[in-house]
């Protein structure tokens with residue numbers, strides 16, 4: 013997928029002025045937060061499960077070579093095939109090759125962030141194969157030819173009117189005058205149209221929420237059931253998964269599942285959690301004849317052993333973005349690549365380079381809300397700060413900011429100079445602002461005074477006044 | 488191609504090891520990890536499902552109802568066809584039913600209900616109602632386990648608009664882990680994978696209520712792609 | 728009770744030093760009331776957060792070393808700010824992950840460093856104050872204080888004992904105000920949007936006073952409230968707890984209004 017991350021700032025400004033987007037964001041975000049809070053409050057063990065989830069993932073990553081190898085051998089023992097793909101290119105080639113080998117004309121798809129990372133739809137189309145998104149949120153954005161704006165709710169940025177408009181425009185086989193006002197009507201229409209596509213597809217592509225080393229299973233979690241239709245009906249099932257999705261056992265998976273739905277949608281458990289293990293068995297009446305797993309690296313192995321290793325614990329629940337005030341203000345598209353919000357601000361620079369994604373780890377107040385809700389206890393702000401350090405070391409941060417910071421640090425290290433400068437500064441500003449108590453504009457402070465007044469200082473610095481009063485014996 | 492992928496496998500595993508600053512795991516460590524896989528220790532199981540039996544069953548029922556499933560009680564197997572017919576009639580659903588080809592379902596006295604047209608097999612696109620047995624149900628969240636097999640085609644759980652589930656009360660357990668252990672016990676055979684055992688069916692669906700979506704304005708609507716209705720007939724096969 | 732009062736170093740923070748000295752004096756008063764001996768170590772500047780959060784680790788370490796050396800001799804260090812307190816308490820040790828000697832010193836100092844209000848309540852056992860303030864106040868939980876240091880109940884408990892004051896909780900009191908140090912000038916559009924949301928929450932309570940424990944957030948919220956022409960009085964919580972609101976007009980308000988209003 014192409015990135016507009018370098019233009020984050022402009023993207024954000026545009027997003028803030030987009031009334032439709034702002035309406036959708038305002039409607040959606042409170043619901044996610046309240047539902048999660050309720051689900052978490054109802055499970056006294058939630059905090060203990062977070063610790064366990066973190067420990068399970070840490071253990072797995074510390075032995076990732078063992079667990080991936082075991083997982084792959086189990087898939088093969090069940091008659092499936094694992095495609096080890098080092099790059100996005102390798103993965104795209106493998107997918108297209110599998111589709112061609114069965115002469116596929118249409119491919120149904122369950123929601124997959126790896127699919128987005130690969131831009132797999134464009135590549136399938138280029139190969140003459142039609143991809144059909146079946147998650148309703150993915151379906152609408154495919155119709156609108158835009159990327160998802162959220163990792164579990166791809167159409168987070170849309171309002172009902174947008175759905176109605178897209179359905180009228182694209183479902184030309186249906187009566188143009190039909191009534192489409194209700195959510196229910198829209199869903200029924202999509203269900204009917206997609207049902208025929210499910211039955212006709214040659215290949216089904218899904219993502220994977222987890223891979224189980226113990227059994228060689230891939231796990232998908234959905235509420236719609238589209239993933240199950242996708243992987244059950246066609247001749248071939250392709251699983252797109254990245255290497256950090258593996259966990260050791262079914263029991264470990266259950267611990268993580270107890271965290272996942274609660275953190276994501278505030279459900280106790282998602283409607284469908286499905287474990288797939290190899291292709292159709294001889295006496296079975298249904299299921300795909302071929303089962304392939306695309307096991308993608310695409311930059312992840314190079315996070316191991318660095319300060320970003322902990323990011324590999326991420327289970328893509330979206331709690332961090334659901335609770336992020338920056339995401340809530342600008343939405344997902346502003347981030348400019350596949351993964352928005354706090355998890356994207358850490359992951360995107362790892363995957364596409366901090367030179368392109370440098371804004372993302374900077375566009376945070378470090379309010380810490382994301383870390384406080386992350387079921388995997390990933391220290392997201394700490395890792396954003398590590399990116400800032402790398403940018404600073406590589407001189408990627410803007411030079412005016414570096415200069416300002418340098419001047420300030422020079423004073424902060426020299427108490428005598430600091431005292432002198434602050435006395436003069438506070439005195440001057442305090443005197444100038446003593447009547448009104450604030451400034452509407454100040455030289456060099458446009459970033460602040462564009463939207464805020466600048467309160468004036470009292471005048472004398474604390475340290476000066478303290479020294480004076482002490483001398484007078486008053487403190 | 489195969490050789491190339493072997494290389495990719497080796498290179499990816501090698502990069503992981505370099506990141507972890509070690510070589511291949513020593514045999515002693517690796518065998519410890521295999522032992523952990525074989526032992527598959529339970530982590531933390533929330534206390535909420537550890538209840539006296541009657542309350543555990545009630546918790547399962549409350550949870551599946553909370554998730555928009557419906558439940559009818561059957562005192563005996565003989566009542567089941569009648570309960571199915573009544574349910575379909577009450578919902579105005581055509582009385583044409585695809586049964587799971589499982590003896591526990593096909594052997595029910597369907598002929599007592601001649602207006603009900605039944606056939607066994609996998610679900611086709613035209614099927615509107617299925618009747619499936621449930622392997623195990625979990626009180627913790629109301630979740631039901633449907634492992635696939637020759638008698639249990641996956642399509643029955645997902646293609647029809649209405650899924651009628653026959654659940655024996657004795658198959659209700661507290662937590663997911665207990666259901667997995669039942670599966671290991673009842674399906675386990677010797678396998679040639681790294682753990683030496685094999686028990687996973689091709690597909691295991693964990694279902695918690697009817698299909699739904701919140702993709703439009705983050706508001707839940709039922710019946711997105713899978714069944715719009717999940718109706719469970721709870722067969723009371725336990726002594727009170 | 729203690730026999731020797733603890734020797735507490737007040738680290739005022741550069742914002743208080745520069746903008747709002749009264750907060751420093753309010754802190755001194757409260758600490759004395761709680762039975763502490765208060766020292767303001769000479770030569771203090773800033774905790775180093777701007778450098779740390781901008782990725783300038785070398786400068787942040789330099790500054791941290793001098794702060795540690797300056798504050799080490801005291802029983803406790805008290806900071807009238809959650810974010811600067813959190814910097815010394817939680818982040819200094821992280822800065823020296825690769826330097827065992829300094830890491831140890833940072834940890835030792837961190838363990839004795841507290842934000843003002845949580846120190847009064849949690850360490851000194853203060854349960855009430857002798858102060859009066861006429862008004863209805865709403866309290867904003869600043870992010871670092873809340874999530875890094877667990878400050879939530881302490882300021883509310885003490886405010887409940889201020890005569891004449893009623894507390895009205897705002898919705899989303901725990902949501903960031905959009906200050907974020909350099910964030911507010913690097914991404915002004917997003918920051919202004921966040922602080923505008925906060926202003927709406929504040930206004931919805933009907934409170935006439937906004938309190939918080941971090942001057943950065945207070946300057947941000949006061950600046951936005953005033954830009955929009957709202958008359959909510961903005962103050963650091965210490966000013967109210969110390970009964971020192973007569974000493975200085977609310978943040979961003981000049982002597983003109985102060986004189987006229989009283």
Ligand code: SF4
Nearest residue numbers: 326327329330332386
């Ligand atoms: S970083 Fe944490 S909260 Fe965010 S998506 Fe990943 S697991 Fe969820």
